[in-house]
Amino acid sequence: MFARIDARGGPRRDATISLVNIEGPPYCGLVFPDGSGWGAPARQVGRSIKCRFRLSLLKPMKRIRWYVISVPDQRVVVDRAPDAGWYR
Numbered sequence: 159m160f161a162r163i164d165a166r167g168g169p170r171r172d173a174t175i176s177l178v179n180i181e182g183p184p185y186c187g188l189v190f191p192d193g194s195g196w197g198a199p200a201r202q203v204g205r206s207i208k209c210r211f212r213l214s215l216l217k218p219m220k221r222i223r224w225y226v227i228s229v230p231d232q233r234v235v236v237d238r239a240p241d242a243g244w245y246r
Contacts, residue, residue, distance in 0.1 A: 159207075159228040165216040171225075173216060177207055188215060 162171040170191065177186045177200055184200035186209035200209045216222065 159226065161227075162225040163216065164223040165218040165220070167220055175209060175211075177209055179207065 159177045161175040161177075163173040163175060165172045172190070173195075174189050175186060176189065177184065179185075179200070179202060184202045184207055185197065186200045186207075187195055187197045188211050189195035196211060196215060198209060198211060200207050202208075
């Protein structure tokens with residue numbers, strides 16, 4: 159699963175969060191457009207997964223928006239917040 163993060167405004171995403179749960183414990187990574195980033199353990203309970211990073215890593219200048227893409231069982235599932243007005 160991937161989440162595109164908009165924390166500073168502008169036409170491009172400011173970071174991408176990837177969540178991996180293939181072998182071993184769940185893991186997530188926060189990656190910036192320049193290739194730098196952070197890794198963190200994730201916590202999975204049932205079908206939900208949690209991943210946390212310090213807010214200061216994103217250097218937000220506005221309300222954070224996100225766009226999630228998940229591909230379970232060959233179907234694409236999309237979620238976003240707020241529910242309208244971004245990535246149309």
